Amino acid sequence: MFKRLREDIKVVKERDPAARSSLEVLLLYPGLKAIRMHRKANWFYRHKMFFLARYVSQNAVRKTGIEIHPAAQIGRRLFIDHGTGVVIGETTIIGDDVTIYQGVTLGGTGKQTGKRHPTIGNNVVIGSGAKVLGPFTIGDNSNIAAGAVVLEEIPPNSTAVGVPAKIVKQNGVRVDDLDQIHIPDPVAQEFEKLYLRIEELEKKLEDKE
Secondary structure: HHHHHHHHHHHHHHHHOOOHHHHHHHOOOOOHHHHHHHHHHHHHOOOOOHHHHHHHHHHHHHHHHEEEOOOOOOOOEEEEEOOOOOOOOOOOOEEOOEEEEEEEEEEOOOOOOOOOOOOOOOOEEEEEOOOOOOOOOEEEOOOEEOOOOOOEOOOEEEEEEEEEEEEEEEEEEOOOOOOOOOOOOOOHHHHHHOOOOOOOHHHHHHHHO
């Protein structure tokens, strides 16, 4: 247990230049606290003590602002930076050496049962505010840009940006010319579709008259 804790503290100090000391990280970093409490909650969950598992996880939410379902499977050296608003769903699987920033959701897209949350590979970085929604895999060594909404599988060694997310780089080579400043607005696109449909219906009414 203490070896794992030392490893967690070391990871924070390596990835966060603002971390000044091991004591500061241990006592004041909400991401580390949330991960430690999740391990307790997950132990209770695996031993079918579901109420205690939920009690520990909800207590972690109150203390840290980070919600991790007790059943989520988390690998080694996860770093949750800042952490406020992070939500990790029940059937989520997270590999080793993953970094997650504030406001990230690893969630599902409906009320279906079974595997409904994402699997995150090793050495993945998920930027602030990103949403990864569904039972697919984010491949090893991939980067998800801040604010991206990922709705389908991302292969290893990729960078994905936008809403919905598109792969713009794979294996170090740019594969898409997406303009990150003028990313298409999905809401505006839906309004345009509705406008065209209304025009079509109005024309049909005119023809009938």
